[in-house]
Amino acid sequence: MIRLADYLMKTLADRHGVRHIFMISGGGNMHLVDALGQNKAIQYICSHHEQACAIGAEAYSRVNRNLGVCLVTTGPGGTNTITGLLGAWLDSIPVLFISGQVKTETLAEPGMRQLGDQETNMIEIVKPLTKYAVMVDNPNDIEYHLEKAITIAKSGRPGPVWIDLPLDIQSATIDESRLRLLSKKETDELMVTGTNSAEIQRQVSQLVQKLRQSKRPVLYVGNGIRFAHAEPILQDVIKKLKVPVLVSFNGMDLVDDDNPFFFGRPGTIGGRASNFILQNSDVLISVGSRLNLRIISYNHKALAREAYKAVVDIDPHELHKKTLQTFDIRIHADARDFLIELDKQLGQKGLPKQSKWLEYCNDIKKTYPVVTKEHRSMKDFASAYYFVERLSDQLDKNAIVAMGDGMACVIPFKTYKVKFGQRLILNSGCAAMGYDLPAAIGSCFANKNRETVCIAGDGSIMLNLQELQTVAYYKLPIKIFVLLNDGYLSIRTTQDTYFGGLHVGSDHASGVSCPNFIKVAQAFGIPTETIQTNDEVETKIKKVMEMKGPVLCTVSLNPTEQMLPKSASEIKPDGTMVSKPLEDLFPFLPRKEFRSHMLIPTLND
Numbered sequence: 001m002i003r004l005a006d007y008l009m010k011t012l013a014d015r016h017g018v019r020h021i022f023m024i025s026g027g028g029n030m031h032l033v034d035a036l037g038q039n040k041a042i043q044y045i046c047s048h049h050e051q052a053c054a055i056g057a058e059a060y061s062r063v064n065r066n067l068g069v070c071l072v073t074t075g076p077g078g079t080n081t082i083t084g085l086l087g088a089w090l091d092s093i094p095v096l097f098i099s100g101q102v103k104t105e106t107l108a109e110p111g112m113r114q115l116g117d118q119e120t121n122m123i124e125i126v127k128p129l130t131k132y133a134v135m136v137d138n139p140n141d142i143e144y145h146l147e148k149a150i151t152i153a154k155s156g157r158p159g160p161v162w163i164d165l166p167l168d169i170q171s172a173t174i175d176e177s178r179l180r181l182l183s184k185k186e187t188d189e190l191m192v193t194g195t196n197s198a199e200i201q202r203q204v205s206q207l208v209q210k211l212r213q214s215k216r217p218v219l220y221v222g223n224g225i226r227f228a229h230a231e232p233i234l235q236d237v238i239k240k241l242k243v244p245v246l247v248s249f250n251g252m253d254l255v256d257d258d259n260p261f262f263f264g265r266p267g268t269i270g271g272r273a274s275n276f277i278l279q280n281s282d283v284l285i286s287v288g289s290r291l292n293l294r295i296i297s298y299n300h301k302a303l304a305r306e307a308y309k310a311v312v313d314i315d316p317h318e319l320h321k322k323t324l325q326t327f328d329i330r331i332h333a334d335a336r337d338f339l340i341e342l343d344k345q346l347g348q349k350g351l352p353k354q355s356k357w358l359e360y361c362n363d364i365k366k367t368y369p370v371v372t373k374e375h376r377s378m379k380d381f382a383s384a385y386y387f388v389e390r391l392s393d394q395l396d397k398n399a400i401v402a403m404g405d406g407m408a409c410v411i412p413f414k415t416y417k418v419k420f421g422q423r424l425i426l427n428s429g430c431a432a433m434g435y436d437l438p439a440a441i442g443s444c445f446a447n448k449n450r451e452t453v454c455i456a457g458d459g460s461i462m463l464n465l466q467e468l469q470t471v472a473y474y475k476l477p478i479k480i481f482v483l484l485n486d487g488y489l490s491i492r493t494t495q496d497t498y499f500g501g502l503h504v505g506s507d508h509a510s511g512v513s514c515p516n517f518i519k520v521a522q523a524f525g526i527p528t529e530t531i532q533t534n535d536e537v538e539t540k541i542k543k544v545m546e547m548k549g550p551v552l553c554t555v556s557l558n559p560t561e562q563m564l565p566k567s568a569s570e571i572k573p574d575g576t577m578v579s580k581p582l583e584d585l586f587p588f589l590p591r592k593e594f595r596s597h598m599l600i601p602t603l604n605d
Contacts, residue, residue: 004139005035005170008098008146013041016150018069020045020060020445022053026073028118029100031170036071045445045474048466050077052438054084055464057095058160059402059425059442061088065229067150068095068442074102075118078164079125083432088160089129090429091250092227094153097126101166104137126162135164139172143179148190151182155191157315158227193314193334200333203310204341207329210283210308216357216599217243218281218304220266222289223250224314230288230336237343240350244277244361248289249413249428256420263361264370267295268567269410272368272585277361279304279583280599287312288335291324294428297567301326302581306600312338364597370414381558382534384483388415390537391453391481394545397421400443401453404436404460406490408483410563412455434463437480441467444476451545454480458514459487468524471550479544480521480552486559487512493562498571507559521552529553 002010009032012018022045025033036044047053050072057068068088072078078099088095101107102116109115123133132152134145149161211217219241225234231254238245238255244263245255255262264274278284284304289295291311296303300323303309309327312335313319319330331338375385388411395401401416402425403409409426416424425443427435440454461482471478491506503510518528527547531540531554544553568586569577580586581603584594595602 001173001175003031003035004142004165004172004174005031006038007174007176008032008142009035009039009042011143011146012069013039017066018042021069021071022047022056022060022442023071024048024050024053024073024077026077026100028074028077028102028167029071029098029165029170031167032071032098032100032165043445044071045441045470047438047441047470049464050080051083051434052441052464052467052470054081054095054097055087055427055432055435055438056442056445058084058088058091058093058427059439060446061093061095062425063400063423063443063446067153068093069098070095071098073100073118074116074122075120078120078122082125082129083430083434084438085126085129085160085162087427087430087432087435091223091427092158093160094158095160096149096153097130097160097162099162099164100170101135101164103168104166105168107166122164123162129160130162131159133162133164135166136169137166139169139174140178141180142169142174144182147182148186151187151190156193194316195314195333195337197337200331200337200341203329203331204338204345207285207310207331208342208345211241211351214283214308215354216281216307217241217283217351217354218246218278218285218307219243220246220248220278220284220286220289221251221254222248222287223254224288225251225254225335225339226288228288228314228334228336230339233336233339233343237339237346240343240346242351242353242358244358246274246278248295249426251289252413252416252426253418253422253424255418256422257417258420263365265413266582268297268582269294269413269563271370271414272565273361273365275582275585276364276368276597279581280360280597281307283307284309285312286310287338290315290318292429293323296323297579297582298569299579299581300324302603305581360599376534378534378558378561380533381561382531382537382555384411384485384555384557384561385415386534387481387483387531387537387555387557388412388455389417391455391541392417392419394538394541395419395422395453398450399423399453400425400447400450401455402426402436402440402443403455404457405431405433406457406460406488407485407557407563408436408455408457408460410490414563432463433457433460436460437464437467437471440478440480441470441476444478449474449476451477451479454478456480456482457489458482458484458517459512461517462514465520468521468526468552472524472526475549477548478550479547480550481544482517482552482554483557484514484517484554485557485561487514489559490563517552517554526550526552531555
């Protein structure tokens, strides 16, 4: 006989290899907390807000490639996790959320708002954001629901799951021999993806034929390749295709900058060169990316408009969404299965190199570097572009970099020079402020407390500033670079562009204030450093990275430095906004120069 809470922790540790759980204790999860404390195989990590617990577990899962686990109490303990849960749902990250709940005898009846103390119907709240959510009301069902939840979380398109455990269920004594089990048949059914190998083979054959006829092919890859554990086969396919490769936000670290076929990261805030390459293609293959609007833009009908377009996704719902209506072939497949079949059909020699096309790509990459002379020569401040470039130069191939939203994410997306083996951790779908510091913490624990870098905006880090104490308490070797640009630069830019420059809730003058982060870090007992200008960037980064343990370094940026180039829209007289095609980024090039780079007809030029 064993207490259910003890059985749960034992199963997570022994069967599923869980070694860390991010948690906050409460009355509603007290038996689970006690069981966790008694289990010596799992280290519990105490955050100071449930949002940070959830984000920490999400980032942990990204790095250790297994399962993140978040344990919270009932009521506000559960609701505080929602932002982190949403991030895991949108970015397809397998995280197991376990929440405490009031005793079954005090659960509210239909029509009542609440009966038990701090009672909240978490399952109905989280159902839209999970692959599986259940409240266990029979102790003998714990094995069934736990195995079902974890199997679902990791199968097909991954994602978060939620188990709600009332107090009397947590504390119940169970006989392991009498537990309801998840049958092999049910397990197999849960793992079915609905893909058809014969159909995949036929579609790949059709695609290879198009590739052999192509003059300007492009391969676009996303994080679905990592979910499928297909990174090695991707490298083989790239060598055989010999075509320009572009990467997504969450797939930034799939292809290193030294790869001769890597040509950047396209999108509404992507590079000018990579967008020209994408738009001028005559065959476009997207693998493992859901092609969100941040990549394909609101003018998605103009995406690679002269190309034969193919998309590969494990989720059939993504294949048939309205923004992909212009795609010619939709391949429902696991990224690994697709790449293996593509590799097979390409044969030993693969495709002939399209020298003229690659020459065009290399020329335009040189013509429009992301980091410009203006960035390098900036006076009085440090340039965010120059800072990120120099930081990426100094980090080794094993570095893990967690970043927030806004400039702390956009500039690395444009500028960071990836070394093979590095991991870049960000949340693209939710893109929540406050992601940076908890994500760095989760990444650090997943990487056995090795050195981790955190890039955070001054406005973003404020949302989980309390986690500096978590960093300090566990003595985590996280190097935190806080970009000082007076609050919310992206919001100010929007207000300048569309609302006549009236700043509301976007900088210090309009209500968004930030403290002296050096004094704040020192209050937490964390050593500090400052970078004031470009001249200090290289030496100060080197100094920070050589320091032992956690460090917080502020980077003083020009608050008017823009995240350019970027996609632009124009407001029509009737108030509607019309987006330019991806190749025509703001600031707009002189029309003669712009047209000289277009290999296909221009639109509204």
